[in-house]
Amino acid sequence: MDSIVKSEPFHIQAYKNIQRTLLEKEFSPGEQLTETSLAKKLGISRGPVREAIRMLLHDGLLVQKGVHVYVFDPQLKDVLDLYLCKERLEPLGARLAASNIDEPGIKELNSIISKTESALSNKSDNKEIASLNTDFHSLISKYSQNQQLIQFMNLIRAKNIYMRNVLLGDFTRKENFIDEHKNIADAIINRNPDAAETLMKEHIKNDLDTWKIIFNDQEGDEKL
Amino acid sequence: MDSIVKSEPFHIQAYKNIQRTLLEKEFSPGEQLTETSLAKKLGISRGPVREAIRMLLHDGLLVQKGVHVYVFDPQLKDVLDLYLCKERLEPLGARLAASNIDEPGIKELNSIISKTESALSNKSDNKEIASLNTDFHSLISKYSQNQQLIQFMNLIRAKNIYMRNVLLGDFTRKENFIDEHKNIADAIINRNPDAAETLMKEHIKNDLDTWKIIFNDQEGDEKL
DNA sequence: TATTTTGTAAATGTTGACAAAATACAAAAT
């Protein structure tokens, strides 16, 4: 028996599709996007595409110059700006999660940790590991139970992933990061907000340090 | 000599207009908004209105339930959630402003402070004082020179104003707040990031305390 | 009378057409 499934409205689909396309770096940073070409690519009319573009502009993944819309072209300054905000908000998320997580949440958290461990020992590709990393951070902000924080962290995470793909290519930090995740998870599971917050803050600092090392290396390369 | 002025596109005008209307509490919290009625009210078609609605949904001033769109109906929990984020981000803004403000910025800051003082001594209406309060906080986040932070603070500020108007009516804290502003301004002008951050954090805490007092009073009223 | 079913009105979803504006580029003037 066939059943009719109601698909999402086009502007939602367009938003998700274009966002994914951006995060996967299928457009070039700085590239101009036109409503017509996006509409043609998605097989829909310009109306829903315009709505999706407005949302992506709000997210900062697209930028407007005059009447035209371009793919965000991030610079080191943008990374530093984002990390200053992230360093304030994400430890708050960890603190709240340590207070608010429930049993199903703890199970999910443990599941993500063990999946990450096996992915690392199996030497899975970076994409898989990056995805589990995202799952870990998403889960924690979700269990902060703070709607406002969740919304901000979603914005930060999307930009973070995008900037990483653009500026660092497929590089991911392999060493230590799983240990830091485990320590954070332990603090949350043991309902220790102070420890969860501190550990998350250090985790983010270490993450940014890696960026700086990589970025300085690349700067050095350009001088050759 | 006449000069041709190009008016903004309708979706921008609609966004600004509806946002202002919301902040001034001309709609009721929880009220359903329809594209058709908004379009008729603004004298434009539904297309640009839809784009404006998408942006306001992203801002959290409107909420979607199913296919319909409603005016955000904030609860105390929403205030507390917002203030947790604000308490993390705005002190960061003050810290950065203390590092990055320039001479014109210092002049603007002093100007706002003195305008506020005269407005208070003139017993101007709450609207005027609230507006100067907003100017003060906007200026500081602007001189953080952190684009990401500025964007977040804009979202926080809009929601903050809206929630204040909805939940507190036209009440504004009069005592102390100008002194706290002056101390923060001094710290920024003297380029003392640590002091600026600490003072801003206390300022926000005091602000939230006022909310709690008022809110408890109102709760008490309802029990009568 | 209780329960479906059907019909109708109102809302959103989507499109294609046309207008206006910005842009690119070639031709003409300096």
Add this chain to the structure above:
DNA sequence: ATTTTGTATTTTGTCAACATTTACAAAATA
């Protein structure tokens, strides 16, 4: 050679018409 002007093209801005969904009331049925 450089600037200016005019024109063709592209892109965004806007609208009105139509389709679909939804909610709800009215009518039919058991």
